[in-house]
Amino acid sequence: MVIPEYISKQEKGGFAGTLKNYQASLEIAQKLAASDPSNSQWQRDLLVSLKRIIEWHNYRYSVLDAPSILDSEYDKLFLELQQLEQRNPQLLTPDSPTQRAGAAPLKEFSQITHRSPMLSLNNEFEIAAVEAFDRRIREGLGTDVVEYAVEPKFDGLAVSLCYENGLLVTGATRGDGHIGEDVTLNLRTVKSIPLHLRTGAHNDHSPTLLEVRGEVLMLKEDFEKLNRQQREKKEKEFVNPRNAAAGSLRQLDPNVTATRRLTFLAYGIGVHEGGGVPRDKHSKVMEYIANQGFSIANECSVVSGSAALLSYFQKIGELRERLPYDIDGVVYKVNNLVQQGKLGFISRAPRFAVAHKFPAQEVLTELLGINVQVGRTGVLTPVARLKPIFVGGATVTHATLHNEDEINRKDVMIGDSVIVRRAGDVIPEVVGAEVELRPSNARRFIMPNQCPVCSASAMRMPNETVVRCTGGLFCPAQRKQAILHFASRGGMDIEGLGDKLVDQLVDSNLIRTPA
Template sequence: MTDAQTAAQRIFHLRAELDEHNYRYYVLDQPSVPDIEYDRLFRELQALEAEHPELVTPESPTQRVSGAALAAFGEVRHEVPMLSLGNAFEEQDLLDFDRRVREGLGDLLPAGDLFGGGVDVEYTCEPKLDGLAVSLLYENGLLVRGATRGDGTTGEDISSNVRTIRNVPLKLQGEGWPAVLEVRGEVFMSRAGFDALNARAAESGGKTFANPRNAAAGSLRQLDAKITASRPLEFCAYGIGRVDGELPGSQYEVLQTLKTWGVPISRELKLAKGATGCREYYQDIGERRDSLAYEIDGVVFKVNNLAWQRELGFRAREPRWAIAHKFPAREELTELLDVEFQVGRTGAVTPVARLKPVQVAGVTVSNATLHNMDEVARLGLMIGDTVIIRRAGDVIPQVMQVVAERRPAGARPVHIPEHCPVCGSAVERTQLIKRGKGKETVSEGAVYRCVGRLACGAQLKQAIIHFASRRALDIEGLGDKIVEQLVDAGLVASPADLYTLTYDQVVVLEGFADLSTRNLLGAIADSRTPALARFIYALGIPDVGEETAKLLARALGSLERIQRALPEVLTYLPDVGLEVAHEIHSFFADEHNQQVIRDLLARGVTLQDEGDVSAEFAACTTLAGFIDKLNIPGIAATGAKNLADKGGSLDGVIALSRDWLELSVMKGLNEKAKQALREFFSDAGTIERARAIDVQLRDFGMHWESEKKIVEGLPLAGQTWVLTGTLETMSRDLAKEKLEALGAKVAGSVSARTHCVVAGPGAGSKLAKASELGVKVLDEAGFIARLADLGGGR
């Protein structure tokens, strides 16, 4: 077989494979390979066709824009073709693009001075959104049609659907727009919108989406526009098509003009001079990529001068005046070699994918998270499968999808072990208990758990690592490897045993000498006086993170009260629901956990910052609120208030429930609610529980009849602050503590509800967002001065 015949066969197979991928991606919205794999195949085909131009045909994927209109939608023919962009993967690709632009412009590009090499081309720069390209047609300022790109020449009529996208203007604002204006852009879904959509789907038992791009494409191409309207879609314009009228002469000015007409454009749109300016923009966006509210896979550069764009023209499938500079691949194909199971701090038995090593975004990946067995089932995963894995920033790589058509004959199913792989104890599936008005619903949870607790070495090690971590008791030098040695040597069987370690026990361990031993024992001794909030967090209570631990400490004031607090009392805390309240109560009701706490206190751990119940917490109860928290079926907040007004006390409400004549004439409760009240208080256990809550509220000084302290509001109560950049005179953690002590909530992102942003050197997208929204910004000096004014300085 000749080289030409071999090339022809390979070209045939590549075209067939690319056509199949295009169909899955553009028509079915079910891509089976990541973009990086498609790009490899496409570039291989380009190279072969360049070597054998006689084999190039008009139907080759390199000669047209991929995709075909769905028969379910009407067809729209684009008067100006919607072409895709060429790609740059390396810096040299960008340099070559800039060189070709300058060569193509020739004498149109002004000459430089005597000492320069010519004038740099000006480019527009904006993120490459990962969504679906669409066309919006406006006639006399009114939206008359929406269409997908389709094959670039013919798309799908999705007019009804695009009209449901909230940020698409149905009528252009202002004046001066052309009689006919075709706006082109991307329909996408933000990360937050995508997460919320999947959460709703999972809760209702529906199908979840693999990524925001699939979610946006699938949502936009629904035959029922009501479904599209329920999805959190957004639109961002990046250019224009047909125009009957006058527009400015540059890409940047056109987009800014669209913005004045109410059409959304990218907030990251900027101008750059030459390849150097483009490279700087690419690096900046790349560093901020994970902080953006939406997914992007690169940056788009376009020659800004529209006359120069027309001069440069087009190739077969792409403009010569624009290029997409892709980021390193975050998705890759590899083989699932095995699934192993790890045991965490709470006993959760979690499947972990062992992969054939592969480079993803510059890092070799050999392991990936699978979350839980429900996720394994959702993926349809089998050992031996070819899978798509994704890595984003510092996020642990995860398996996104199975390439089912590549499944080998010997693929094996994944089974949860019956016994813990570490200690051999039984592995049980957790149960979810949903508590509502007068009833509990039990269902199977997604987590499997080893029942061995601290008798399980894995749980013990993870519990001690958490206990010693920086945000818990902050025992410097007590890292993972040292904890493993201490546990394996039998020196530590609970966190309390850390405080019984001796010099002779530690110095003989691997890696220890006199100084390192004294340093570790000194760090352990220094941790004996933790703040109450740190101690609560260090205990590792399920669903209690750092913020909830602070809330418990600040509101209840003492370990003794936190240990005794009933679930209904805990729900008076903001953001603590009944499920979390039961987790907290169950943790402290466990005798083993109680013993660990007693041992810690007996071995010299002395809690700081203990005091009374906070005045704000003590003042938050009412009889009506108390009745509502009893979860009596059919009695919500209004009915509870009516009962409180009528009964006057818990005993009065109980008496009312037994006085049928009095209850029957009571207004504000329907007959069903009255019957439910009678049945609720006819149970002796229910009455005992209600009285116990009532007694505890009195004991804590929280009862509505208790004498109340004057509540002095904290100066920053109700305000949300954001910290960004590097603070030079204090740590971010210390700044956060000071703000929280003054009543502020410290958030991780800027919104219209943010009161103030503290920006240190290196502040990036959060500072830009604050400026855009008009949020107050303080530098570090101003922040420290503000703290001093409020009495929260150092």
């Protein structure tokens, strides 16, 4: 892909202003288009605005490794563009983001043309959409039940590895789906990537050509170690394992990549010649890949019918937090390769496969204010008051900010658009702020020097990261928490003594101490 002129020009002028301008233009276009769906010019203006902002985010995400939007927010924009083009097919153009798989490679890397396109998958989020996918497949094949290969959807960087006569010769990123970046030297440092196939370079059974496709990612444990090292060196931390993996792989110096613990997990093959590669089922292809020395997900399976697809989705969702790597959904593929060929492709994705994505664990919302809570030991904890947002399967209105140092480290200001993360039963937290979207009236949070409950002095002791109320049990907040702790299962185990009753007893001055 050639980087659009408006992107290259605006990049020189500063990203923050560009994104604000694009966002403002999009909001105006959305309002006008919604007010009169029959106005073709307003529909066209909306399409231009959507294409422009999506291309910008594509460039930041896939080329610069500096994403400026959450995946969930990007998916909304992409879906809006898809639906607009479906309603107005005359507006669809070959250069639309919906017609390609990714973004352009960096100029610093040489380029590799993929022997066959590395297409992306269409995303589905609802049960009804998965059932509709299965129905389309059955109708397209003229059968009552379809067998599917199912697997986790890795949240990493897609790459292609080409082996000739059993030896690794090239490795490339997906790029725009047709041309990727040559990162062969960097990929050779990833220990989970075989430099030669197990059949051996001189074995007659080696394929003369085998293209293995998969994702480079960073395991959660390795991500934590890397960020710990970044903190010790007082360098910028990575936002998530996906960004860390992408940034590590796309280093111009392979020696830097070699210091990062990256992992490769295979999910399929591209072109191949000779070597007894299975040609009947995808599940057998995965077994073949594993036998050649590649890592594949242990959770790969084969199921039949839409009910089994949804059951697998639920199963993997329950396992998600215990997996050693990040995933953002599952992938369903027709298992029979002949049937895959019959179903074919659309412009940017195969008809025979789809990604079923989990509810977003990170979303963007507005930080309305910061409240301060007082705990049992007097610790003052800042808590974000948020514009209500649905994340991780629940509506969230508050999230922890931990302490004053964390607020400053994350550069969070009241009025910011902030990233909120909620995973499983974990307490929601503010991950950081989208500084590029910061309004002019945003303001810094200052930790109070008095307890917000009892007005006693609040102090931060040397070598501590927290501020404490000095009121002790005179402070109603500390008194309530102390009584609850005293009555808890780990204490006196007093049944029926909960938050509401303790509030009433303390507020009425009927209880002054746990004793």
